[in-house]
Amino acid sequence: MVCGAVLATVLDSGPRVYAADPVSWSTPMGEVPAATADxxxxxxxxxxxxxxxxxARKRRSQPVSCWCQRSFERSVSRVPAGYSLPSAPIxxxxxxxxxxxxxxxxERPSDVERAIAIVTDGKYRILALSVGVPHGQDLRQLIEDAEDTRVLLRQDSSDANESSVKETVGRxxxxxxxxxxxxxxxELDRQFDALGEPDGDPIDDLFEETTRYTSAVKLRLGSIAGQLHQVYLQDAQTRFGLTEASDLNRLAILExxxxxxxxxxxxxxxxxxGSDLRSLYTDLAEVTWGQCVMPVERPGEQPSEAADDPLSLAEWVSQRDEKRPFTLQLRPPLLEDRISPQRAQVTDVARRRGLxxxxxxAVVKVTPSREVSPGEIAAWLSQTDxxxxxxxxxSRARFLFFRSPSDPPYPIRDGSPPGRAISMIRQVQK
Amino acid sequence: MKFKLLTIVLLALVPTTAWAVSPPEIAGGAQLFTQEWQPHNSALGGDGLGPLFNATSCATCHQQGGIGGGGEAAFNATSIGIDSIEVYGRRVTLAVLANLVSQFHPGFVQPDGNVANVAGLPHHGGSSMLRGFHEKVLQQAGANYADEGGPTEAAEVRIANGNPIVFDDTINGYRIRIKARMYSRNTTALFGSGLIDQVSDKQLDRQVRLQKKHPEISGRPSTLQDGRYGKFGWRANIASLIEFNDQACANEMGLQTRRKVQTSDSTVRGYQNTSSDISDEQIEMLTHFTAALPAPRQSIPSDSAVDIRRGEALFNEVGCNVCHVADMPPASGLYSDLLLHDMGRESIDLSHAEPYIVRRELVTKDAEILPEAPAGFTASTAYYGNVTMMPITFESPRGYESSRPAFTFQAPSGPTTLVTSRLIDSKVNPDIKNNTVAIARSFTNQRSTSAVVRTELREKMKLQPTNFNQEWRTAPLWGVRDSAPYWHDGRAETLLEAIAMHDGEAAGTRDRYLNLSYEDRQSVLAFLESLVAP
Known part of the structure; x- marks a missing residue:
């Protein structure tokens, strides 16, 4: 019988021109100079x-450190040098x-490491995004995609016929x-068909009315992401041979x-x-990872300022009666963690007994209560040592119950039947 | 002129070591490989292409990365497999069952009247009635199919396989409920197949011994009935390249050979191709050509060399190399042990692997030879693997009850019997004069009474239980970059999906890979991407 050649090894050294400089990381959410912002x-x-x-003083000198830094920087080095110009920097x-x-x-959480890469314009309007660490040519493609999107948004923005937002999204x-x-x-068509105009005055130009448009996106993000998530899980199941709930950890790694x-x-x-990433990023991270996240400290802003409530958590707690109990209700992530267990089952007998x-x-509502994010809790605990x-x-903490502002919190968790917590709260309330 | 030019190009690809055969023979094989076959072969007297076929030439499907490569999902061969059957009604005989199942698809009924649990669905040819049946099951699968016949892409392969097909009907007073599923086989690349052909059975035995050091891995050879090991095909159920070509001609193009009958149209019973459609010499030339196809190579871009080397080291470190063995001399860089491994439930296909024969002994005995095969046996049909014949119990164990099925079938996950035999020689035994008593005792009057008692020399074979529906030959990784989609049915679009799909014996290795850092995982992928078509 005739035989072919053994596996040959060929060294290929084609010419490539990439950005040679090491990555220069900028301050998170820092202002892009007006001269180049466009x-x-x-x-x-x-x-x-x-x-x-x-x-704040040291922020600029802090070196960036993240789990995928090396891989990301390598991807950055593969972006052709001509993509970042002095007049149009990246x-x-x-x-x-x-x-x-x-x-x-x-302790540092032992979660699977996660990453999302988003490309925005100089005003932080989202142009393209991907989940995971861009590898090889991925980042280059993401940047090209962002440029294409920007051109399209600009065209619609300057269009004399005044395209509606839906038409722009349609394009x-x-x-x-x-x-x-x-x-x-x-699924894409289904979501597009279901896309309505926001209530109130219609948004004519999503490129110009960013704040209003971002609010509209924020409102519908959870719903759209939730529906897409169902399709994604079914798709991922057959793509990666996932059969059991425990396989979701594998999926998180694959992501x-x-x-x-x-x-x-x-x-x-x-x-x-087209929406403002600075207003949307926590929601975006939550719907993608199914976990709550910590807001980024913005230049010149205290963490509590990022919260929706003008009264900071520390201020709110300080206003509690010294001897009265209160409750903090933990806001769940926008899209519940896929890996966390369901709420503990309650027996019929316990339910009949009001447990x-x-x-x-109901019993929590009797005490002063406030909904908080894990980020707010973190900031408050850090401030108050x-x-x-x-x-x-x-399991996920649903409430933190405090006998008084000076007492440590008692976590009431989804994984434990609520009977014991109810009895305790009732006893404290007496 | 077109063929001549193509032949010159193809010959340029063939390594000079191949000239030991003879350039004209290889050139002839190259021409046959790309030849567009037509119905009717006046030279040989056969019916030529068809009546059923998946493609009109070898090169139609084998083209990725060059002539002889793998094929996209659109070229997948497809089949339908029955998971279970329930029949309600009075007494169910083989003829009744055959009639009922043929209403779902007549391809399950074999020319000898037996009912198999898998039917091939050749893409082209056949009567309009057969095409009607094909269309009906393809529609039920809910996937999109390309003009070539296979699913349009990996996602459609997954849709087709993931949608159970249910046939529920009442026919002639019987209610039949069938649960079935679509299966696919992706076109394998033939590069370097001449080297695989030369891998000895001893080497496969050596790999089995080596793998005993790894408790989670239990590779085993594909033991063929005739005592050889299989090395070709997704199930490794074909021993040699020439047989692989022989079967491909018959099954994929309906080119009957002297050894292999072409796929027949089950709606045109009684039709027989009276001659071969391709001669032995032509099969040999095809084999010379495929054997001479160069082996894939490794391509290492200079800026990725370190990464690729590191990826290879990690590939070995996590244990991929236990099954994806780099060298099986003379197939250097093959990255396969050519053994069968249990890949888990998600990889089931009812055209199963060869049962694992672990012991053989010759026995002589007087036996009843019946013209029909016994019920429940495993039989080889197309070269995709074996199928199971429906076992029929002729003596109904209980009386008729309308609420209970009179017949049930569940596709077995492994061999239904652990002892089987094959006939070596057979002679009429002159000492036994009355040869009908035993027959009547065992099979009553359902079977033909034309049997005779003979003395047989048989090889008795002891089987080891295996999950034969989910056993697959370790896919050679050489040329893997240029052979997407991956997995036996092309359900995996990317290498990452294919790695994640590993289960069964490979679950531990898969998890070790996934537990690598992101960067390390990318290095392993970079290594795999460096294995390219020649």
Whole structure:
């Protein structure tokens, strides 16, 4: 019998010209100089790393440190040098949004590392995004995609015929439809058909009315992401041979590779493009990772300022009666963690005796109560030198009950039947 | 002229070591490989292409990375497999069952009247009635199919396989409920197949011994009935390249060979191709050509060399190399042990692997030879693997109850019997004069009474239980970059999906890979991407 040649090894050394300089990281959410803001691009690498403790003065000199830094910087080095010009620079930023140890039991969380890469314009309007660490040519493609989107948004913005927002989104939908398989195309069309105009005055130009448009996107993001998530899970199940709930941890690891969540993020993109990343990033991270995140400290802003309530948590607690109990209700992530267990089952007998989940909600309402995010808790505990608490393990904390402002919190968790907590609260209330 | 030019190009690809055969023979094989076959072969007297076929030439499907490569999902061969059957009604005989199942698809009914649990769905040819049946099941699968016949892309492969097909009907007083599923086989690349052909059975035995050091891995050879090991095909159920070509001609193009009957149209019973459609010499030339196809190579871009080397080291470190063995001399850089491994439940296909024969002994005995095969046996049909014949119990164990099925079938996950035999020689035994008693005792009057008692020399074979629906030959990784989609049915679009799909014996290795850092995982992928078509 005739035989072929043995496996030959060929060294290929084709000419390539890439950005040679090391990555120069900029301040998260820093202002892009006005002179270049119109043509600049900002590439944000958002990870669930825990932000280093920093103060405003030192922030600029803090080196960036994240779990995928080396891989990301290598991808940056593959972006052709001509893509970043003095007149149209590309700004690289790292936003670390992982919950700090003070709300993860005092230790660095052992979560699977996560990453999202978002490209915005100089005003932080989202142009393109991907889930995972861009690898090889991924980042270059993401930047090219962002440029294409910007051109399209500009065209619509300057269009004398005044395209509606839906028409603009429709053009983006048309542009990306070919990248999806049939299942995702169907989902994309379904979401587009369901897209209505926001209440009140119609938004004529999503490029110009960013704040209003971002509010509209924020309102519908949870719903769209939730629906896409169902399709994604079914798709991922057959793509990666996932059969059991425990396989979801495998999926989280696979999501570090951009190809894994590519159809999901491609389908989502038309519905978030044009909105302000600075207002949307925590929601975006929550719907993607199914976990709450810690807001990024913005230049010149205290963490509490980022909260919706003008009264900071510390101020609110300080206004509590010294001897009266109160409750903090933990806001769940926008899209519940896929890995966390369901609420503990309550027996019929316990329910009849008033020890069910609804009874817990009722008894909590009797005390002063405030809904807070894990980020607010973290900021407050840090300010007050509070003891670390784990808000997610062994199961997600639903409430933190305080006998008084000076007492330590008592976590009431989804994984434990609520009977004991109800009895205790009732006893304290007597 | 077109063929001549193509032949010159193809010959340029063939390494000079191949000239030991003879350039004209290889050139002839190259021409046959790309030849567009037509119905009717006046030279040989056969019916030529068809009546059923997946493509009109070898090169139609084998083209990725050059002639002889793999094929996209659109070229997948497809089949439908029955998971279970329930029949309600009075007494179910083989003829009744055959009639009922043929209403779902007649391809399950074999020319000898037996009912198999898998039917091939050749893409082209056949009567309009057969095409009607094909269309019906393809529609139920809910996937999109390309003009070539296979699913349009990996996602459609997954849709087709993921949608159970249910046939529920009442026919002639019987209610039949069938649960079935679509299966696909992706076109394998033939590069370097001449080297695989030369891998000895001893080497496969050596790999089995080596793998005993790894408790989680239990590779085993594909033991063929005739005592050889299989090395070709997704199930490694074909021993040699020439047989692989022989079967491909018959199954994929309906080119009957002297050894292999072409796929028949089950709606045109009684039709027989009276001659071969391709001669032995032509099969040999095809084999010379495929054997001479160069082996894939490794391509290392200078700026990725360190990464690729590191990826290879990690590939070995996590244990991929236990099954994806780099060298199986003379197939250097093959990255396969050519053994069968249990890949887990998600990889089931009812055209199963060869049962694992672990012991053989010759026995002589007087036996009843019946013209029909016994019920429940495993039979080889197309070269995709074996199928199971429906076992029929002729003596109904209980009386008729309308609420209970009179017949049930569940596709077995492994061999239904652990002892089997094959006939070596057979002679009429002159000492036994009355040869009908035993037959009547065992099979009553359902079977033909034309049997005779003979003395047989048989090889008795002891089987080891295996999950044969989910056993697959370790896919050679050489040329892997240029052979997407991956997995036996092309359901995996990317290498990452294919790695994640590893289960069964490979679950531990998969998890070790996933537990690597992101960067390390990318290095392993970079290494795999460096394995390219020649």
């Amino acid at each position: 043509d600049a691009l900002v590439v944000v690498l958002m990870t669930n790393d825990v932000a280093a403790q920093q103060n 700004d690289f930023q790292h936003w670390a949004v992982g919950l700090p140890p003070i709300v993860t039991g005092g 983006i939908v048309d542009r990306i439809r070919g990248r999806l398989n049939r299942i995702w195309q169907r 570090q590779h951009p190809a894994t969540r590519l159809p999901w993020v491609t389908t989502l993109a038309p519905f978030v493009v 069910g989940w609804q009874d817990l909600d 509070g003891k670390p608490i784990d808000l997610r393990r062994p």
